[in-house]
Every structure is written in structure tokens, then in C-alpha cells.
Amino acid sequence: xxxxxxxxxxxxxxxxxxLAMGASPAFAGGxxxxxxxxxxxxxxxxxxxxxxxxxxxxxxxxxxxxVVSMFYTSCQYICPLIVDSGKAIEHQLSPAERGRIGIVLIxxxxxxxxxxxxxxxxxxxxxxxxxxxxxxxxxxxxxAVAGLLGIRYRQLADGxxxxxxxxxxxxxxxxxxxRTEQVGSKPxxxxxxxxxxxxxxxx
Amino acid sequence: xxxxxxxxxLAIPLAGLAAGALGSRYVGLPGGVFKSVLRYEDAKxxxxxxxxxxxxxxxxxxxxxDFVRTHPQWQRGKVAPVFAEARYLSHWAGxxxxxxxxxxxxxxxxxSWFAADAYCDSIGxxxxxxxxxxxxxxxxxTRRDARADPAWRERILGWYSRxxxxxxxxVGLQAPNAWGVQDLHGLVWExxxxxxxxxxxxxxxxxxDPDKAxxxxxxxxxxDDRENYAVMMRVAMLSSLDGHDAxxxxxxxxxWSAPR
Numbered sequence: 001x002x003x004x005x006x007x008x009x010x011x012x013x014x015x016x017x018x019l020a021m022g023a024s025p026a027f028a029g030g031x032x033x034x035x036x037x038x039x040x041x042x043x044x045x046x047x048x049x050x051x052x053x054x055x056x057x058x059x060x061x062x063x064x065x066x067v068v069s070m071f072y073t074s075c076q077y078i079c080p081l082i083v084d085s086g087k088a089i090e091h092q093l094s095p096a097e098r099g100r101i102g103i104v105l106i107x108x109x110x111x112x113x114x115x116x117x118x119x120x121x122x123x124x125x126x127x128x129x130x131x132x133x134x135x136x137x138x139x140x141x142x143x144a145v146a147g148l149l150g151i152r153y154r155q156l157a158d159g160x161x162x163x164x165x166x167x168x169x170x171x172x173x174x175x176x177x178x179r180t181e182q183v184g185s186k187p188x189x190x191x192x193x194x195x196x197x198x199x200x201x202x203x
Numbered sequence: 204x205x206x207x208x209x210x211x212x213l214a215i216p217l218a219g220l221a222a223g224a225l226g227s228r229y230v231g232l233p234g235g236v237f238k239s240v241l242r243y244e245d246a247k248x249x250x251x252x253x254x255x256x257x258x259x260x261x262x263x264x265x266x267x268x269d270f271v272r273t274h275p276q277w278q279r280g281k282v283a284p285v286f287a288e289a290r291y292l293s294h295w296a297g298x299x300x301x302x303x304x305x306x307x308x309x310x311x312x313x314x315s316w317f318a319a320d321a322y323c324d325s326i327g328x329x330x331x332x333x334x335x336x337x338x339x340x341x342x343x344x345t346r347r348d349a350r351a352d353p354a355w356r357e358r359i360l361g362w363y364s365r366x367x368x369x370x371x372x373x374v375g376l377q378a379p380n381a382w383g384v385q386d387l388h389g390l391v392w393e394x395x396x397x398x399x400x401x402x403x404x405x406x407x408x409x410x411x412d413p414d415k416a417x418x419x420x421x422x423x424x425x426x427d428d429r430e431n432y433a434v435m436m437r438v439a440m441l442s443s444l445d446g447h448d449a450x451x452x453x454x455x456x457x458x459w460s461a462p463r
Contacts, residue, residue: 039283039285040283041285143320144320144446146399148285152399152400153400156243156244157245157246162402
């Protein structure tokens with residue numbers, strides 16, 4: 001963590017980024033002036049650079065519940081399944097529910113996951129820019145965001161990663177509601193239920 | 204020639220540390236190829252460790268008190284619970300008061316990974332990674348790698364068998380190891396920067412189970428040297444904790460690399 005992580009700075013960050021990022025549908029959750037809850041993952045200041053090359057603090061994801069996970073684009077095995085998981089969740093939701101949930105995949109490999117690399121996966125998998133965000137944090141922040149999300153990883157000598165896989169549901173304020181380690185095209189029914197409940201809430 | 208090179212490498216980490224307080228707080232280690240107790244399938248011939256500097260002693264209560272005074276967001280009661288659990292610094296008398304259960308020269312414990320990381324960051328340093336810690340801790344008082352010596356292993360294990368509910372001794376009581384570092388064994392557990400990279404099952408019963416898909420890629424680490432219980436326990440402890448966890452025996456020290 002190379003910068004201040006607290007709610008006092010959060011408000012300024014959210015306002016500033018809202019101005020800078022107004023045209024990004026996936027980033028725009030509807031910034032709010034309410035103080036950030038102390039148990040929100042957005043207590044961590046985390047600039048993310050997305051598949052379109054836009055950089056904004058992830059606090060701008062506030063305002064909409066999100067399914068969050070970590071991945072890296074050169075991954076051959078589990079990572080495509082993480083995208084599958086997100087799509088499987090979308091398929092279980094009604095169009096109205098889908099519009100109220102975002103899916104955020106954060107790279108653990110910022111050195112290689114440039115906007116172009118993220119864009120390639122984004123396009124290849126036919127992801128919807130209104131709901132999906134693929135993004136990379138600065139290298140020195142990867143451990144911290146992984147720690148918040150309870151994801152463990154180790155980079156191997158060949159550049160691949162060993163890592164745990166999980167989908168984490170956060171509410172509109174960034175509080176972790178539930179998580180599942182069932183990754184793939186068969187979604188965890190309890191997790192889907194929790195996503196539905198969050199989508200039904202009015203912020 | 205080799206000796207000249209080693210001396211030059213030793214000088215690198217310290218060259219960037221200003222003489223005085225910083226220089227006396229850290230010691231430079233040359234690094235090199237190191238055989239970890241962990242079996243890295245991707246680095247079977249050893250891991251390469253760059254020259255670095257390591258704090259001679261774990262961070263004390265007094266030092267951590269200075270930090271929370273100047274960084275009030277890390278005071279007990281103010282810290283966000285996503286960064287530190289409820290027991291964070293619970294042994295201190297108050298948010299900025301040490302008290303009888305946390306004497307100034309004792310190692311600070313009940314600190315989360317996030318807090319330890321923030322402390323090191325605040326002084327321009329970082330947490331050591333596991334390989335650096337294990338490499339520094341492989342030394343005894345006279346040998347840079349004493350790990351094969353059963354007597355040394357027994358000595359370390361003796362500490363783990365002592366009850367942990369007694370008051371911690373002060374830092375710096377034990378003799379420096381061959382690198383000049385103190386208290387790596389026999390005082391507290393220590394956070395590493397990559398504690399969450401240690402994907403090890405604490406009981407190792409599931410090692411090699413092809414059905415276990417919890418870890419992507421080459422799977423969980425296993426131990427190359429099962430006789431080295433002391434290091435194995437360290438790894439098991441770190442692999443069992445999350446970043447906001449704090450325990451009665453988990454402290455830390457910082458490391459430093461020469462700017463590239």
C-alpha cells in the first residue's frame with residue numbers, strides 16, 4: 001500500500017474520478033457522498049487500469065454490487081473458467097438483475113496485463129462493457145488487494161502463477177457479502193441466490 | 204575473486220542506507236542462490252536472492268507506538284477492520300499507551316499483515332519476502348547455513364515447545380547470527396511480504412492429490428526437507444493467516460533493497 005487508505009481521502013478520490021471517468025459505464029457505479037463503511041474493501045486506495053486504458057480508483061465501483069475475482073490473461077487453466085463463472089452468473093439472472101450487478105476481474109499480473117492484453121480477452125470472450133471490467137492495479141498493490149479478497153498467489157519462475165480461485169460478492173458499499181470457490185460454468189446455487197438478493201436491493 | 208565480489212555485494216544494500224540510524228538498524232546480506240526448505244517445482248536448483256538489507260531486530264512496541272502516533276489511522280479503534288481484526292494491539296493499555304503488557308523494548312505483536320506492511324512503507328522499507336527471511340534465518344552464530352546441524356534444529360524446536368502465554372523477552376537478547384541479525388528464532392513469528400504466497404496445507408495430508416483443485420497451476424508447495432520442522436511450522440503458520448489476522452506471537456521486521 002503506497003498511499004493513504006482511508007475514507008477521508010476516499011470522498012475526494014471518488015469525486016475527482018467521477019469527473020474523469022464519467023464516460024465509462026462499467027466503472028460508473030454512481031459515486032456517493034456517504035462516508036465509506038469501515039468494513040468496505042474500498043478502504044484500500046487502488047488505482048485500476050482497465051481494458052480501455054482508463055485509470056480510476058476502484059472506489060468508483062461503489063454504488064453497485066459487484067462480483068469480484070482475480071485472474072491473469074496469460075493463464076491457460078483456471079482463469080478462462082473464472083470468465084466462464086462470470087458468464088454463468090449472468091445467465092442465471094434476469095436482464096433487470098443483470099443490469100444491477102457488475103463483474104470485476106482484477107489482474108495479479110500487471111506487468112503483462114496491459115490494457116491491450118485485457119482488451120484482447122475482453123473482445124475474444126465477447127464481454128459486455130456495461131457489466132464487465134477487466135483491470136490491473138499497480139504491481140505494488142497486488143498483494144494488498146489479494147489480501148483483502150482472501151486470494152493467495154505465488155508467481156512462478158516462468159511467469160505463470162499458482163493461485164487460489166474465488167468469486168467474491170461485494171455489496172454497493174464494497175462490503176464482502178459472501179464468496180465461493182466453485183469456479184466454472186456450473187455456478188454455486190447459494191452464491192447465485194446471494195447475487196440475486198443484492199441485485200434486488202435498492203441503494 | 205569470489206571474496207571480493209561477496210564484499211562488493213554486501214556493500215550494495217548498505218551503500219544506499221544513510222549512515223547513522225538507518226545503517227545501525229539494518230544489516231546488509233549478499234543474497235545469491237539459496238535452497239529453500241520449500242520444494243519449488245519451478246526453481247529446483249534454488250531461488251536467486253538479490254542483495255538486500257534486513258533489520259537486525261524485530262520492530263518493538265516503542266517503535267510501533269511512534270508509527271501509530273504519526274499515522275493515527277493505524278491506531279487501535281481507528282483502523283478499518285478490513286486491515287486489522289478486533290484483537291489488533293489489544294495488549295496495549297490504550298490506542299497510544301503501551302502499559303505493562305507491552306513494554307517498550309518488547310517486539311510488537313498483535314499486528315496484522317496490512318499494519319506491518321504500512322509500518323515498513325512509512326520508513327521507506329518493505330517486508331522481507333519468505334525466501335529472504337528463510338535465507339537470513341538459516342544461519343546460526345557462526346555459520347551462514349546451519350540447517351543441516353541436528354543440534355541447531357533441536358535448539359530452535361525447544362523454543363516452540365515453550366508455553367506461549369509467558370511474557371515475551373526483550374528484543375536483542377540473543378546473540379547475532381553469522382549475518383549480524385538477531386531474534387529470527389526464539390522470540391516471535393514474523394510476517395513476510397508474500398505470506399499469502401505460501402500455498403501449503405498445514406497438515407500436508409492432501410499433498411499430491413490430483414483432485415485437489417484449490418490451487419491453480421502447479422499446486423501446493425511441499426517440503427524438500429521434512430526434518431526441518433522449525434521452518435515447516437513457520438510456513439504452516441503464515442499459510443494459515445489472512446492479511447487482517449493478528450496473533451499473540453506474530454511480529455515483523457522490515458527489509459530494504461537498493462534502488463534499481
